[in-house]
Amino acid sequence: MATNTELVRRACLLGLLAVPSAWSQSGFAVLSHEPGSWPAILASVGFEPRPPAEAGIFVLRPGSSGSPQWDERVRQGAFLILEGESSLAGSFGFRPGEERIRAASVEEARLPELSIVWQKPLELPRFELPAGARIFARERWTGAPLLAGFPRGQGAVLWVAADPGERGYERFPYLIHALRDLGLDPPFRSARLWAFFDYGHRARVDPEYFAPRWRSAGIAALHVSAWHFFEPDPERDAYLRQLIEACHRHGVLVYAWLELPHVSEEFWRRRPECREKTALLQDAHLDWRKLINLLDRDCSGAVQSGVKDLIIRFDWDGVNLAELYFESLRGLEAPARFTPMNGRFRELFRRQAGFDPIEIFGARRDPESARKVLEFRAETAARLQEEWLAALDLLRRAKPHLDLVLTHIDDRFDARMKDALGADSARMLPLAQRYDFTFLVEDPATVWHLGPSRYTEIARRYQRSSSSAGRLGIDINIVERYQDVYPTRQQTGTELLQQIRHAASAFPRVALYFEKSILAPDLPLLSPAAAVVGKAERLRNGLLVDSPHGVGVPSTGPVLVNGKPWPVADESVVWLPAGSHYIEAARAWPPVRVLDFNGELLSAAVSGGGAVALTYKSSSRALARISRKPARLLINGMEAVLETAGPGAVLLPRGANVAVIRAE
Numbered sequence: 045m046a047t048n049t050e051l052v053r054r055a056c057l058l059g060l061l062a063v064p065s066a067w068s069q070s071g072f073a074v075l076s077h078e079p080g081s082w083p084a085i086l087a088s089v090g091f092e093p094r095p096p097a098e099a100g101i102f103v104l105r106p107g108s109s110g111s112p113q114w115d116e117r118v119r120q121g122a123f124l125i126l127e128g129e130s131s132l133a134g135s136f137g138f139r140p141g142e143e144r145i146r147a148a149s150v151e152e153a154r155l156p157e158l159s160i161v162w163q164k165p166l167e168l169p170r171f172e173l174p175a176g177a178r179i180f181a182r183e184r185w186t187g188a189p190l191l192a193g194f195p196r197g198q199g200a201v202l203w204v205a206a207d208p209g210e211r212g213y214e215r216f217p218y219l220i221h222a223l224r225d226l227g228l229d230p231p232f233r234s235a236r237l238w239a240f241f242d243y244g245h246r247a248r249v250d251p252e253y254f255a256p257r258w259r260s261a262g263i264a265a266l267h268v269s270a271w272h273f274f275e276p277d278p279e280r281d282a283y284l285r286q287l288i289e290a291c292h293r294h295g296v297l298v299y300a301w302l303e304l305p306h307v308s309e310e311f312w313r314r315r316p317e318c319r320e321k322t323a324l325l326q327d328a329h330l331d332w333r334k335l336i337n338l339l340d341r342d343c344s345g346a347v348q349s350g351v352k353d354l355i356i357r358f359d360w361d362g363v364n365l366a367e368l369y370f371e372s373l374r375g376l377e378a379p380a381r382f383t384p385m386n387g388r389f390r391e392l393f394r395r396q397a398g399f400d401p402i403e404i405f406g407a408r409r410d411p412e413s414a415r416k417v418l419e420f421r422a423e424t425a426a427r428l429q430e431e432w433l434a435a436l437d438l439l440r441r442a443k444p445h446l447d448l449v450l451t452h453i454d455d456r457f458d459a460r461m462k463d464a465l466g467a468d469s470a471r472m473l474p475l476a477q478r479y480d481f482t483f484l485v486e487d488p489a490t491v492w493h494l495g496p497s498r499y500t501e502i503a504r505r506y507q508r509s510s511s512s513a514g515r516l517g518i519d520i521n522i523v524e525r526y527q528d529v530y531p532t533r534q535q536t537g538t539e540l541l542q543q544i545r546h547a548a549s550a551f552p553r554v555a556l557y558f559e560k561s562i563l564a565p566d567l568p569l570l571s572p573a574a575a576v577v578g579k580a581e582r583l584r585n586g587l588l589v590d591s592p593h594g595v596g597v598p599s600t601g602p603v604l605v606n607g608k609p610w611p612v613a614d615e616s617v618v619w620l621p622a623g624s625h626y627i628e629a630a631r632a633w634p635p636v637r638v639l640d641f642n643g644e645l646l647s648a649a650v651s652g653g654g655a656v657a658l659t660y661k662s663s664s665r666a667l668a669r670i671s672r673k674p675a676r677l678l679i680n681g682m683e684a685v686l687e688t689a690g691p692g693a694v695l696l697p698r699g700a701n702v703a704v705i706r707a708e
Contacts (some may be wrong), residue, residue, distance in 0.1 A: 070090070070091055070092065070100070070230075070231035070580070071091065071092050071093070071094030071098055071099040071100060071101065072086045072091050072092070072093060072094065072099055072100075072101035072102070072103065073093070073094060073095065073096040073099040073101070073102055073103070074093075074102075074103040074105070075096065075102060075103065075104050075105075075108070076103070076104070076105040076108075078105070079103070080105065080127075080207060080208070081207075081208050081209060081210060081211060081212035082103045082125070082208070082212070084211065084212040084542065085208060085212040085213075085219055085220065085538055086101065086103075086220075087545065088212070088220060088538055088541035088542045088545050088573055089220055089230040089541055089545075089569055089572040089573050090230050090231045090232045090572050090573075090575055090577065091230065091231065092231075092580065100121065100122055100123060101122070101123045101125070101223075101228070102122060102123070102124050102125065103125040103127065104124070104125070104126055104127065104130065104132055105127045105128070105130075106127055106128040106129055106130055107130050108126070108130040108131070108132040108133075109130070109131045109132060110130075110131040110132040110134065110135035111132070111135075112135075114132065114135075115135075115136075115196070117199070118196045118197060118199040118200065118201055119196055119197030119198065119199065120197060120198060120199065121197070121198035121199045122199045123199050123200050123201075123202070123223065123226070123227075123228050124136075124199070124200070124201045124202070125201075125202045125203075125204070125223075126138060126201065126202070126203045126204070127203075127204055127206075127207065127208075128204070128205065128206055128207070129169070133203060136174060136201050136203070137172070137173060137174025137175070137177070138171055138172070138173060138174065138177075138192070138203045139171060139172045140169035140170075140171055140172075141169055141170045141171065141172055142169075143169065143170040144167055144168070144169055144170070145167070145168055145169075145170050145183055145186045145188045146165055146166075146167055147162065147165060147166045147167075147168050147183045147188070147190065147205070147206070148161065148162050148165035148166075148183075149161050149162065149183070149184040149185065150162070150181050150182070150183065150184060150190060150215070150216070150531070151181065151182045151183075151184040152180070152181050152217070152218055153179060153180050153181065153182075154180075154218065154221065154564075154565045155563065155564075155565065158532065158536070158563070159532065159533070160181075160184075160217060160531045160532055161530060161531055161532075162214065162215055162530065162531055163214065163530040163531075164214075166206055168188070168190075168205055168206060170186070170188045170189075171188070171189060171203075171205060173189055173192050173203075174194065176194055177189075177192045177193060177194045177203075178192060178193060178194060178225075179191070179192045180192060180193065180218065180221075180222040180225070181216060181218070181222075188205075189205070190204070190205040190206070190216070191203070191204050191205070191216055191218075191219070191222060193222060193223075193226050194226075195226055195227055199227075200223075200226035200227055200228065202219075202222055202223055202226060204216060204219065208538075211495060211539075211542075212538050212542070213531070213537055213538035213539040213542070214530055214531055215531060216537075216538075217531060217532060217536055217537025217538055217539065218537045218538075218565060219537075219538060220537070220538060220541060220569060221537065221565050221566075221569065224568070224569070229598060230569070230572035230575075231572075231577075231580070231597075231598070232572060232575035232577055232580075232589075232591075232595050232596060232597060232598075233262065233571045233572060233575050233595065233596030233597075233598070233617050234262045234548065234571050234572075234573075234574035234575040234576070234593075234595065234596065235259070235262050235264055235571065235596060235619070235640070235642070236262065236264050236548075236553065236554070236574060236593060236594075237261070237262045237263045237264060237544075237554055237555070237556060237570060237571075237574050238263065238264060238265045238266075238267060238299075238517070238553065238554070238555035238556070239258065239263045239265075239266055239267070239555065239556045239557075239558065239559040239562075240266075240267045240269075240301060240555065240556070240557045240558035240559065241266045241267065241268045241269065241301075241558065241559055241560075242269045242558055242560065243268065243269045243272040243273075243280075243283075243284075244269060244272060245558075245560050246559075246560055247283070251286050251287040251289075251290035251291065252290050254290075255287075255290040255291045255293070255294040255296055256294045257567065258291075258294075258296055258559065259294045259295050259296050259640070260568075260571070261562075261567045261568065261570045261571055262570050262571030262574055263296060263556075263559070263570075264295075264296065264297060264642050265296065265297040265298065265299055265361065265362070265642075265664075266287075266291055266296055266297070266298050266299070266559070267299040267300075267301040267364050267449075267555070268284070268287065268298055268299065268300065268301055269301050269303070270300040270301055270302055270354055271302070271303055271306060271307060271308045272308070273354060273357075273358070274307060274308035274310070274311060274350055274351075274354055275308060275310050275311075275350075276353075276357070281357070281358075284358055285358065285359075288358060288359050288360070289359075289689070289690070292359075292667060292689035292690065292693060292695070293689055293690035293691075293693050294669075294693075295640040295641075295642045295667050295669050295693070296642070296667075297361040297362065297642060297664055297665075297667065298359075298360060298361055299360060299361060299362040299363060299364050299447070299449065299664075300354065300355060300358070300360045300362070300363045300364065301364045301366060302351065302363065302364065302365055302366060302368075303333060303366055303367055304336075304338065304347070304365065304367075304368045304432065305320060305333075305335045305336045305337070305338050305368065306332075306333040306334055306335060306336070307334075307336050307347050307350070308350075309334065311336065311346075311347070311350070312329075312334040312336070315336070315343065315346065317343070318336050318337055318340060318342075318343035318346070319334070319335070319336065319337065320335035320336060320337045320383050320384055320385075320386055321337075321383070321384070321385045321386050321387075322371075322379065322380055322381060322382055322383055322385060323379035323380070323382040323383075323385050323402060323405050324379055324380050325385065325402075326380070328371065328383050328384075330371050330372065330381055330383075335371070335383060335384075337384065337386040337388065337389075338428055339384070339386060339388040339389055339392070339424070339428075340386065340388055348435055351435075351436075352435075352439065355436075355439050355443070355446075356439075356442060356443070360443075360446065361445065361446070361447060361664045361665060362446055362447030362448065362449060362663075362664045363436050363439075363446060363447075363448055363449070364449040364450075364451055364484070365429070365432055365433065365436065365448070365449065365450050365451070366449075366450075366451035366484075366486075367451060367452075367453065367486070368425065368428055368429050368432060369425040369429075369452075369453070369465045369466045369467045370382075370383045370384055370421060370425060370465055370466040371383045371465070372464065372465075373464050373465070373488075373489065373490065374464065375418075375460075375463050375464040375465075376404070376405075376414060376418075376463075379405045382405075384421070384424070385401070385402055389401070389424065390402060392420075392424075393417065393420050396420065397416050397417075397420070399413070401417045401420070404417050418462075418463050418466070421466040422462055422466045422467070422468045422471070423468075423471075424466065425465075425466040425467060425468065426468055426471035426472060429450065429452075429472060430472075430475060433448065433450065433475060433479045433481065434479065436448055436479075437479045437480075444697075444698065445664060445665035445697065445698045446664065446698075447481075447482070447663045447664035447698070448479060448480065448481035448482070449481055449482045449484050449517075450472060450476075450481050450482070450483055450484065451484040451486055451519060452467060452469055452472060452483060452484065452485060452486060453465055453467045453485075453486045453488055454469075454485050454486060454487060454488050454491075454502060455467050455468065455469050456469060456502070456505040456506060457488075457491065457498065457501060457502045457505060458488050458490050458491055460490070461488055461490075469483075469485075469506070473506070476515050480515075480663070481515065482515045482516070482517050482553060482663065483506075483515060483516055483517070484516075484517040484518070484519050484553070484555055485502060485506060485516065485517065485518050485519065485551075486519040486521070487499075487502075487518065487519060487520055487521055489521070489525075489526065492521065492523075492525045492526075492527065492529075493525060493527035493528070493529050495542075496539065496542040496543040496545070496546040496547075497546055498546075499518060499543070499546040499547040499549075499550045499551070500546055500549070500550045502518065502550070503516070503518070503550035503551050504550075513552075514552055515552070515663070516551055516552060516553070517551055517552065517553030517554065517555060518547045518550070518551040518553070518554055518555070519555045519556075519557055520535075520543055520544065520547055520554065520555065520556055520557065521557045522534060522535050522536075522540065522556055522557060522558070522561045522562060523557070523561055534561065534563075536563045536565070536566055537565070537566065540562075540566055540573075541566070541569055541573040542573075544556075544570060544573040544574050545573050545574075548573070548574040548575075548576050548593075549576050552593065554574060556570075571596075575591075575595050575596065576591060576592055576593060576595070577589060577590065577591045577595055578590045578591060578592060579624070583626065584628075585628055585629070586626055586627050586628030586629075587626070587627045587628075588624065588625070588626050588627075589620060589624070589625055589626075589627065590623065590624040590625075591620065591622055591623070592622055593622055593644075594619065594620055594621050594622045594644065594645055595619075595620055596617040596618065596619050596620070597617065597618045597620065597627060598616060598617055598618075599613065599616070599617065599618045599627075600615070600616060601629060601630075602629070602630040602631065602632055602633040602634075603618050603627050603628065603629060603630050604627070604628050604629070604630045605618070605620065605625050605626070605627055606625055606626055607626070608649070608650075609630060609634050609650045610627075610630070610634075610648065611634045611636065611637050611638055611648055611649070611650050611656045612637070612638045612641060612645065612648045612656075612658075613633075613637060613638075613639075614637075614639040614640065619638075619640075619641065619645065620645075621644075621645045621646055621647060621648070622644075622646075634650040634656070635650075635654045635672075635707075636650075636654050636655060636656050636670055636671055636672050636705075636707045637656070637670065637671040638656055638658065638668050638669070638670055638671075638705075639669045639670065639671055639692070640667075640668070640669040641658065641660070641666065641667070641668050641669075642662075642666055642667040642668075643660045643661070643662035643666030643667070643668075643696065644660055644661050644662060645658065645659075645660050646659040646660055646661065647659040651704055651706075653706065654672070654706060654707045654708075655676075655704055655705060655706040655707065656670065656704070656705055657702065657703070657704045658696075658702070658703045658704075658705070659701075659702050660696070660700070660701060660703065661699065661700040661701070662696070662698055662699070663698065664698055665695055665696060665697055665698050666695075666696040666697075666698075667689065667693060667694070667695060667696070668693070668694045668696060668703070668705060669692050669693050669694075670692050670694065670705055670707060671692065671707075672692070672707035672708060673691065673692065673707060673708045674686060674688060674692065674694050674705055674706070674707055674708075675706055675707055675708040676705075676706040677694065677696075677703065677704070677705055677706075678703070678704040678706075679696070679697060679701050679702070679703055680701055680702050681702070684697075
């Protein structure tokens with residue numbers, strides 16, 4: 045078997061010392077027979093494995109021998125990652141000293157307050173670093189450097205003190221971030237993410253500041269906690285309108301996020317007769333939600349009237365009917381949280397089964413009785429969900445551009461959720477075509493400790509029995525977990541990037557709960573992590589890219605796509621539709637460009653007289669930001685009202701359309 049030294053020598057003979065192109069930096073080679081978790085780490089933001097002669101990123105694991113050729117290679121643009129102790133690491137100035145340390149906790153330079161704890165401590169030498177090296181992470185108690193690097197010429201060197209761990213994030217969550225700080229740019233972008241926005245946590249957020257940040261992070265739609273705006277309030281309403289307008293100007297759609305049977309704090313206070321009851325016959329104030337009895341005709345009517353007013357009152361792009369089922373995660377084991385036990389539910393069940401459902405917590409503790417209650421509870425939840433989907437669908441008569449989303453807890457990967465919450469996806473999935481909604485699968489708290497690869501299996505269980513696979517999505521909860529998890533309580537760094545990567549590869553849509561919980565170092569890497577590319581190959585003087593959902597390719601100049609001038613690009617990224625496309629440099633930009641498009645782009649073309657033509661489809665209306673002031677709009681060959689959301693931002697109708705936008 046060849047040694048690491050021999051692998052390095054062979055790589056050099058294969059032409060490793062040629063100057064890398066920008067594209068070659070998107071490929072990596074691990075020069076070891078045991079690559080460890082490095083492929084998973086680098087793939088989390090789109091870097092692909094390539095033969096050494098075609099790579100621009102090189103990982104050399106412990107024991108690699110030094111060579112002056114590596115220094116020159118780095119100066120010419122290579123990114124060199126050195127793991128642990130080796131003569132090569134020593135040649136760059138990373139040398140072990142005599143002192144030994146016990147490494148169990150890490151202090152990250154970006155977020156010193158973040159608790160990063162290793163499940164399995166390691167004994168390591170304290171390393172000496174070369175002059176000028178930037179330390180990205182230290183052992184918290186001794187201050188010993190664990191992750192450091194420096195730029196050199198056009199490339200950089202990154203050194204890490206130990207194996208990153210089996211999954212790639214157990215010890216150093218911010219490896220990719222360090223590479224980015226040293227100048228390594230991920231190869232692709234996505235602009236298709238959704239994110240939840242809770243006004244209760246973000247009432248002081250400046251929309252003008254955050255809207256462009258959200259969009260640059262790849263967020264296409266913000267789902268805003270609509271229950272805070274259920275009752276009209278001049279100050280809050282003005283803020284929400286400001287938020288929606290800012291989002292639209294910057295290419296972000298805004299959805300009304302409903303959390304029925306929670307309605308609002310004020311509704312709970314004013315209508316005590318409408319309060320849901322637990323199995324202890326107490327008011328169902330569970331966690332932050334204050335649940336309302338939607339089976340009561342008067343209460344439900346009042347809520348429907350309020351929701352209709354809420355949707356009409358603001359310029360929403362869609363409505364998300366989220367988590368409309370019952371409590372609690374522990375099911376029958378927690379009667380203090382078990383709902384519904386309102387009078388109407390008990391009466392309806394008694395008519396069908398002949399006994400009061402509350403008796404399963406007293407005189408009727410047999411499994412057969414409990415099963416009858418649980419099944420009726422799931423039927424009731426499904427009936428409520430369908431009733432509310434139908435009511436929201438009717439609102440499309442007044443607002444035909446509205447998209448609908450049903451956020452529904454997973455009950456296929458974790459089948460316990462049906463009995464725990466009354467959630468039954470089998471009843472709801474067939475309705476996706478009737479009411480034209482996205483079925484957003486919520487990742488249940490019970491599986492948050494499992495690895496990112498679970499999303500592949502979750503998707504498989506839904507896609508194999510759903511006729512609406514194209515309208516499936518996954519909701520990733522970025523929150524502190526109750527399980528024993530390492531190295532951080534909340535998903536961040538490589539773990540979060542891998543989650544997004546696996547989810548985006550398995551589902552057409554990925555949502556993040558919620559935008560406030562995304563830590564600042566992760567925000568710039570969300571878009572690369574969500575970019576899915578099936579194939580990327582350098583051909584002649586260009587690049588062939590094949591993507592299932594469309595993708596952004598970094599570029600600082602004009603391009604041809606499939607031999608024709610391409611109008612969908614800003615100053616740093618060219619945006620491509622789904623499918624296979626060949627990109628090459630062009631001499632000049634078209635007279636008018638689409639700087640950003642928030643819809644599913646099918647094709648684009650330069651049209652005569654300062655116009656662009658977009659063929660697209662969108663489940664909501666779509667937003668197009670163009671480089672010049674829009675003057676005229678044609679939809680499917682017919683003159684249409686030009687509706688704008690700010691300078692250069694054009695609102696386009698929902699559905700499958702051809703839009704021609706002519707600029708002044």
